[in-house]
Amino acid sequence: MIADASQMPDFTPRQNEVLEQALRLLVEGGDKALTTSGLARAANCSKESLYKWFGDRDGLLAAMIAHQASKVRTFERGKERLTAESLHDHLELFARDLLEVLSGDVSLALNRLAIGQSSRDGSKLGKLLVEHGRRQIDRRAMALIDSGKRAGLLRFDDADGAYHTLYGLIVSDLHVRMLLGEPGLKDNARQAEKAVAAFLTLHGTRQESGETLRFSSGR
Amino acid sequence: MIADASQMPDFTPRQNEVLEQALRLLVEGGDKALTTSGLARAANCSKESLYKWFGDRDGLLAAMIAHQASKVRTFERGKERLTAESLHDHLELFARDLLEVLSGDVSLALNRLAIGQSSRDGSKLGKLLVEHGRRQIDRRAMALIDSGKRAGLLRFDDADGAYHTLYGLIVSDLHVRMLLGEPGLKDNARQAEKAVAAFLTLHGTRQESGETLRFSSGR
DNA sequence: CCAAGTAGGTACCGTACGGTACGGTTCGTG
DNA sequence: CACGAACCGTACCGTACGGTACCTACTTGG
Numbered sequence: 001m002i003a004d005a006s007q008m009p010d011f012t013p014r015q016n017e018v019l020e021q022a023l024r025l026l027v028e029g030g031d032k033a034l035t036t037s038g039l040a041r042a043a044n045c046s047k048e049s050l051y052k053w054f055g056d057r058d059g060l061l062a063a064m065i066a067h068q069a070s071k072v073r074t075f076e077r078g079k080e081r082l083t084a085e086s087l088h089d090h091l092e093l094f095a096r097d098l099l100e101v102l103s104g105d106v107s108l109a110l111n112r113l114a115i116g117q118s119s120r121d122g123s124k125l126g127k128l129l130v131e132h133g134r135r136q137i138d139r140r141a142m143a144l145i146d147s148g149k150r151a152g153l154l155r156f157d158d159a160d161g162a163y164h165t166l167y168g169l170i171v172s173d174l175h176v177r178m179l180l181g182e183p184g185l186k187d188n189a190r191q192a193e194k195a196v197a198a199f200l201t202l203h204g205t206r207q208e209s210g211e212t213l214r215f216s217s218g219r
Numbered sequence: 220m221i222a223d224a225s226q227m228p229d230f231t232p233r234q235n236e237v238l239e240q241a242l243r244l245l246v247e248g249g250d251k252a253l254t255t256s257g258l259a260r261a262a263n264c265s266k267e268s269l270y271k272w273f274g275d276r277d278g279l280l281a282a283m284i285a286h287q288a289s290k291v292r293t294f295e296r297g298k299e300r301l302t303a304e305s306l307h308d309h310l311e312l313f314a315r316d317l318l319e320v321l322s323g324d325v326s327l328a329l330n331r332l333a334i335g336q337s338s339r340d341g342s343k344l345g346k347l348l349v350e351h352g353r354r355q356i357d358r359r360a361m362a363l364i365d366s367g368k369r370a371g372l373l374r375f376d377d378a379d380g381a382y383h384t385l386y387g388l389i390v391s392d393l394h395v396r397m398l399l400g401e402p403g404l405k406d407n408a409r410q411a412e413k414a415v416a417a418f419l420t421l422h423g424t425r426q427e428s429g430e431t432l433r434f435s436s437g438r
Numbered sequence: 439c440c441a442a443g444t445a446g447g448t449a450c451c452g453t454a455c456g457g458t459a460c461g462g463t464t465c466g467t468g
Numbered sequence: 469c470a471c472g473a474a475c476c477g478t479a480c481c482g483t484a485c486g487g488t489a490c491c492t493a494c495t496t497g498g
Contacts, residue, residue, distance in 0.1 A: 233445090259446090259447090263446080264445075264446065265445065265446045265447060265448085266447095266448095267445080267446080267447095268444090268445055268446070271444095271445090
């Protein structure tokens with residue numbers, strides 16, 4: 001065995017295949033559709049194997065989260081020189097990616113699952129989800145706005161606060177509404193533009209033109 | 220019987236008592252703890268009465284939402300003359316109230332319930348929750364920022380967009396995190412201040428001092 | 439004082455789940 | 469070839485839920 005495989009889940013291909021089916025079931029039918037019998041049937045495996053591999057239903061859920069997270073590797077952005085324009089573009093790209101991720105089928109289903117469980121398992125799944133799913137995107141955004149500050153393009157005292165401001169401007173109540181079953185935005189890109197413009201108005205060092213303050217047309 | 224009781228749920232005191240117990244069970248143990256047998260035991264009533272009153276488990280859940288919503292009547296704010304200071308204060312009050320409501324036990328439990336059900340009932344509960352719970356607070360905020368605009372204290376093209384900006388600045392990802400089981404903010408008032416300051420920087424007509432741009436210390 | 443409606447208590451039914459056990463089959467390995 | 473491990477399919481068990489039926493006790497109104 002290799003000494004250091006990080007905290008890689010390290011599932012076998014067969015297990016990954018089963019986890020993929022599990023995600024499919026979850027997305028299609030929600031919590032109730034993800035039964036051990038149903039999964040065994042859908043994935044052409046035996047329940048005994050499920051319990052051998054994942055130990056428990058909760059273990060299966062945790063494995064699903066880990067599996068999904070392992071697919072969404074965040075690509076480290078090169079440390080290129082930041083200009084006002086490239087910062088703006090990177091922020092918009094981040095915003096679009098964030099909206100894209102949050103409105104994804106699997107993300108919504110997993111969040112619903114974790115939220116549903118949070119009342120009875122002491123939010124173990126919720127912690128897992130935040131750890132695996134959010135830390136990556138948090139890191140990316142923090143690195144970006146930090147670079148912006150070092151390049152003299154952004155100004156703020158508290159990076160964490162600034163990031164949460166950015167997040168709020170991008171997402172607003174959209175995530176919860178989607179979790180409750182409402183459809184997503186018609187135009188993610190438009191929302192991303194507006195959010196980044198507002199963020200730069202608040203924290204940018206360059207005077208943004210009044211154009212950025214004009215918000216028009218809605219969801 | 221009185222002719223017009225609006226769309227008041229109009230439950231008997233006994234039924235309200237039972238619904239109160241149902242909410243308590245839901246808050247304490249989540250979805251799984253709210254069983255018909257458990258509720259009948261906790262509320263000292265019979266399962267048969269439950270089904271006679273609410274028809275169905277889903278009917279019970281809907282009744283719980285209606286019951287809870289009927290408790291949180293939003294008080295219509297008087298149409299007093301708005302100054303920059305009073306607008307600021309009203310916005311901060313709104314922000315604090317919003318954070319207060321969202322972090323309430325019952326609100327979180329009901330949102331978790333609706334989110335958990337949203338995959339299987341076509342988001343019927345979710346719609347109900349948004350209708351009953353959110354419309355009130357939305358109305359209040361829209362009326363407020365609309366007054367602000369008419370008084371020349373705020374500027375924006377799209378009131379809905381401006382409101383969502385305000386909402387995002389206040390709540391950010393806090394709601395989802397709390398739904399996932401994380402504790403709330405230490406200091407709601409501080410968050411409310413920061414959000415309102417940022418909102419006024421974006422949409423206020425008066426030049427806010429640089430002080431309002433300085434974000435310090437975090438969650 | 440009694441009839442009728444209302445509500446509580448309990449037993450029951452069908453179902454479906456999580457979890458386990460067992461026999462048969464494939465596959466890698468010495 | 470033979471052995472054992474892994475795995476599949478299925479049958480099974482205990483439990484707990486939603487929902488129903490039945491019976492009793494209390495109130496209410498004439």
